Amino acid sequence: MTEPASLRGRLLTRLLIPMLALFAFSAALAYYAAFRFANQVYDRTIEDTAVALSQLTIPTANGVALDLPSQARHMLASDQRDRVYYALVHADGAFIAGHRGLPSPFSTPPPGAAPECADATFNGESVRVASYRHPTLPVMVQVAETVTKRDVLAFEIIAGMLLPLVLLGILGTGGIWLGVAQGLHPLTQLAEQLRDRPAHDLGPLEESATPREVQPLVQALNGLLARVETLLSSQQRFVADAAHQLRTPIAGIKTQAETALRASDIASMRRIVGNIVTGATRMASLVVQLLSLARAGSEAVSGPSLMPLDLETLARSVTTDWVARAIEHGIDLGYASERTTCNIRGDAVMLRELLGNLIDNALKHCPPGSEATVSVDADGSWARLSVVDNGPGIPLTERDRVLERFYRGADSSVPGTGLGLPIVQEIVRMHGASLSIDDGDGGRGTRLSVRFDRPNGFASSGREAA
Numbered sequence: 001m002t003e004p005a006s007l008r009g010r011l012l013t014r015l016l017i018p019m020l021a022l023f024a025f026s027a028a029l030a031y032y033a034a035f036r037f038a039n040q041v042y043d044r045t046i047e048d049t050a051v052a053l054s055q056l057t058i059p060t061a062n063g064v065a066l067d068l069p070s071q072a073r074h075m076l077a078s079d080q081r082d083r084v085y086y087a088l089v090h091a092d093g094a095f096i097a098g099h100r101g102l103p104s105p106f107s108t109p110p111p112g113a114a115p116e117c118a119d120a121t122f123n124g125e126s127v128r129v130a131s132y133r134h135p136t137l138p139v140m141v142q143v144a145e146t147v148t149k150r151d152v153l154a155f156e157i158i159a160g161m162l163l164p165l166v167l168l169g170i171l172g173t174g175g176i177w178l179g180v181a182q183g184l185h186p187l188t189q190l191a192e193q194l195r196d197r198p199a200h201d202l203g204p205l206e207e208s209a210t211p212r213e214v215q216p217l218v219q220a221l222n223g224l225l226a227r228v229e230t231l232l233s234s235q236q237r238f239v240a241d242a243a244h245q246l247r248t249p250i251a252g253i254k255t256q257a258e259t260a261l262r263a264s265d266i267a268s269m270r271r272i273v274g275n276i277v278t279g280a281t282r283m284a285s286l287v288v289q290l291l292s293l294a295r296a297g298s299e300a301v302s303g304p305s306l307m308p309l310d311l312e313t314l315a316r317s318v319t320t321d322w323v324a325r326a327i328e329h330g331i332d333l334g335y336a337s338e339r340t341t342c343n344i345r346g347d348a349v350m351l352r353e354l355l356g357n358l359i360d361n362a363l364k365h366c367p368p369g370s371e372a373t374v375s376v377d378a379d380g381s382w383a384r385l386s387v388v389d390n391g392p393g394i395p396l397t398e399r400d401r402v403l404e405r406f407y408r409g410a411d412s413s414v415p416g417t418g419l420g421l422p423i424v425q426e427i428v429r430m431h432g433a434s435l436s437i438d439d440g441d442g443g444r445g446t447r448l449s450v451r452f453d454r455p456n457g458f459a460s461s462g463r464e465a466a
Helices: 007-055 070-076 148-183 185-195 215-262 266-302 311-328 348-365 420-430
Strands: 057-060 063-066 084-090 095-098 116-122 125-133 139-146 307-310 332-346 371-379 382-389 434-439 446-453 457-465
Touching: 007 057, 007 084, 007 116, 007 125, 007 139, 007 148, 063 084, 063 095, 148 185, 185 215, 215 266, 307 311, 307 348, 311 332, 311 348, 311 371, 311 382, 332 348, 348 371, 348 382, 348 420, 348 446, 420 434, 420 446
Parallel strands: 332 371
Antiparallel strands: 057 063, 084 095, 084 139, 116 125, 125 139, 307 332, 332 457, 371 382, 382 446, 434 446
């Protein structure tokens, strides 16, 4: 398994590598500058010596000669570290005086111009050679010196420059190490704060005490904690609701079963078993709706995966599935739409659950002979799914309360769990839509509408009815 990358290691690498590269560049620059400075210092000496020797050059009957006193020769040979060589050469290359074999200059300076210096090798040693052309006589004076003093001076300069650089590098490395550790300290504190928290504490983390760069992480964690807290609250509410609502039907089924055991005739037993079946059917419906409510709530908290879908096709399919049950209730269930397509983003499974609960609500509360119609309509920025019936309707005073869990309304004789519209409300919230409860056509019955904002697009056609 690959080891996870270290943030500390990344920061140290990205800070230390440029610093070390800068240190190496500085060392190379110091090396170059030291040797250049040493050459400049000692070049002036041999240049002056070359000019001085040229002044001792005199014309003779045989050509040119170097009038060099013995004291001057002694001075040239008196250097304790380096050896000094000289030569007087005719313009045509003929040797006149001094040391034979000094390297010829790469370029011949003009007569009387400043001496030119260059690196060369003489007698197997590295030397620095100054070349000077006499201003009036056709001769060139060369003075060569070994580079011992130059090397010593250069390395002394380098040592003097590198020692502060090394100390600065050590201090810089230590400062970077401590700075990275101090900079990562807020993350360490945040980890300790999370680790020391009890499991039930899902409150937000303190943002003001954290650096600005860490605040997006803290905000994201706070958002996650808030969603987890909402999800846990939803689950706890579901467990409490389930325990409360299932206790009564389970107790009723148990009582009926005990009564059946004591029944002495088949007729009484069949009647009691029928009551048990009815109670079990209602409990099964309650369990299904509780699970639907829990799923809708968790989807709304965790964030649904909304995909493009055709609302018109979905509504037509669900309505068709409920026609048989509507016939059993003696209700005329129809479908109407002015469009052939109505594209939105949504969860197809949850939207089928939503429409199924709206239709079921209409079938349960409308008397036989009523009518219920599912419709889809839209405009450029919204789409609307509606279920309208001509039943008894919902009083204005109860339109907010019917969205509460387990509220059955004034007519509690109608079988149901009081969870249909709360499930619808959760699915509506999950899709970022809105639910409205209004009077039906002509002020009679109920119109339940779900409006979805900004659908992807629509395609129009003539009005269709089913």
